[in-house]
Amino acid sequence: MAKTKRLILCGFGNVGRAFVRLLDDKRAALAARYGLELPLVAVVDVGGAAMAPEGGLPVDRLLDFAAAGGRVEAFADWGRAGWRGAAVIDNVPADILVEATPTNLTHGEPARGHFDAALARGLDIVSANKGPLVLFYRELTDRARQARVRLAYSAATAAALPTLDVGRVCTAGARILAIEGILNGTTNYILTRMAAEGCAYAEALAAAQALGIAETDPTLDVAGYDTRNKLLLLANNLFDLDLGLADIPVTGITGVTPAAIQAARAKGQVIKLVGSARREGRGVTVQVAPEALPLDHPLAGVNLSEKGVSYATDTMGRITVTGGHSSPTGAAAALLKDIIHLCAPPF
């Protein structure tokens, strides 16, 4: 018998649309494999919402409409201009909030307000948005626990690369001693090009920008902030910490020189931007910095836009996972995965 979970999606940009595409493409597979039906009862974007409390929106038509430039608030009988996320969550009965609005790292809005509304209504939350989680980690996880709301954010912690799953599920029962991650594809691409071609940082950055791999303003990536944000979530979750952004010292890659890369190579090492959290004594040392890894380190061969995370454990040794699409579809697949875990745990 199929289990039905009603979804409200906030955010209809690249990730939100890719997610709706997956709901359409995967409908039969979700029913057959997991016994899951996931009607999309509302989609919220900046201008309003489309809502279908009874039975859900026709996602194939919604995708066609959006592909033709239509905005959700104008979608056939279901669009309503001016409706905001919190109002939709308050008024449309649902089971899960899927949060895919753009990340804001100053105040976390609009996602922060969506989280609040979902917590008040008892909706589980599956988020691709790092903002509220990074800014208010302890508050939100505490309130979620009290409200018996489950909070999943694979899509905010390197998306299709299963960082949290490996740290929580695959290593259950083991004690994690250290987390080391190449968590940002853009910086890894730049460092890989620098190492392969002997070129300067600025040149590799320009190449990455030309390919659309780096943003016009690359600060979030190259200063190490994106790595820090993901590391904060991993370290807080897996080590049960309460780190804020200011607690993690960050050195980006802008100061990495061809000479440093060459010197590392002469020692059999490769420079990677590593986000790390290592138990030392009774505490945990957390940082983001370029590190010279020996060539037999399991992250040393993670190149170009690939990401990876390596866990040192007490009883299982070191376990490393790499790969995962860095794309809206990869992030959407991580959202869908979290929903499956919450609704149809695979054990």
Next chain:
Amino acid sequence: MAKTKRLILCGFGNVGRAFVRLLDDKRAALAARYGLELPLVAVVDVGGAAMAPEGGLPVDRLLDFAAAGGRVEAFADWGRAGWRGAAVIDNVPADILVEATPTNLTHGEPARGHFDAALARGLDIVSANKGPLVLFYRELTDRARQARVRLAYSAATAAALPTLDVGRVCTAGARILAIEGILNGTTNYILTRMAAEGCAYAEALAAAQALGIAETDPTLDVAGYDTRNKLLLLANNLFDLDLGLADIPVTGITGVTPAAIQAARAKGQVIKLVGSARREGRGVTVQVAPEALPLDHPLAGVNLSEKGVSYATDTMGRITVTGGHSSPTGAAAALLKDIIHLCAPPF
């Protein structure tokens, strides 16, 4: 409030003892982190059993007793000579069978009988033993489903390397297109030595034997059978197949020559023993064979005794996991992990 699950352990060799050691070492962590108490109500070995239906055996004393050469059937007030696994399962109330007897690939005994008894009594089964699973996969999984018994076997599918977890949990919702695995540490060690030193197979084998990495009779490993056995379980589980041992063509590593390794290197490739299952058209092609992998293949850098598995998926791209202790403790940690998943799902 703690959840109590009573365990019967069949098999008290290296893996069984390492598992009991973990129960002792991890008692506080299991209670604190997962709310789990796991009393060991019986341990069965070839000469009999130790049983403590009320409250469980004192595992610290049992370990000391065993370390001093004591056999379970002679353990203080709890030992009983002549009790076999099936009789213990029939008579000692319990929740989970932990199967850690030696693998038999002809008839699957004694584990097969333990599985039967557990299925009849409704005990969940967590197995490090490949025998019954490899020989009777479909029958056992069908019967388990009918009996509402859960069957977990991480420890039989590369142990601390989370092959099944990544294929079922981390990629939930994605469609796996191909499984490629370096699933046997001994053969990977031999191939790595051959590549590094240019030596012949026989020489690298002798080195591995001298280090205790290869058995005196290395057939199970070098002929590819161990890889095949793990691949069978992965392919059957993840692709919902009903493969038997005869359905998987196997080529081991005994025919790999230094010249072949050299020729591959000249083409920028490295030879690895790969167990693979790849969707092709409407079917799945399954085999074990030495393959020349390009150096940027995510398994190309898996060296010495390390293992790894790589999944190509539709929506998440390629996800690869490597590492995990190849040791009795690693296998025991995989047993414990499966128990945690069954009793305290981490979602």
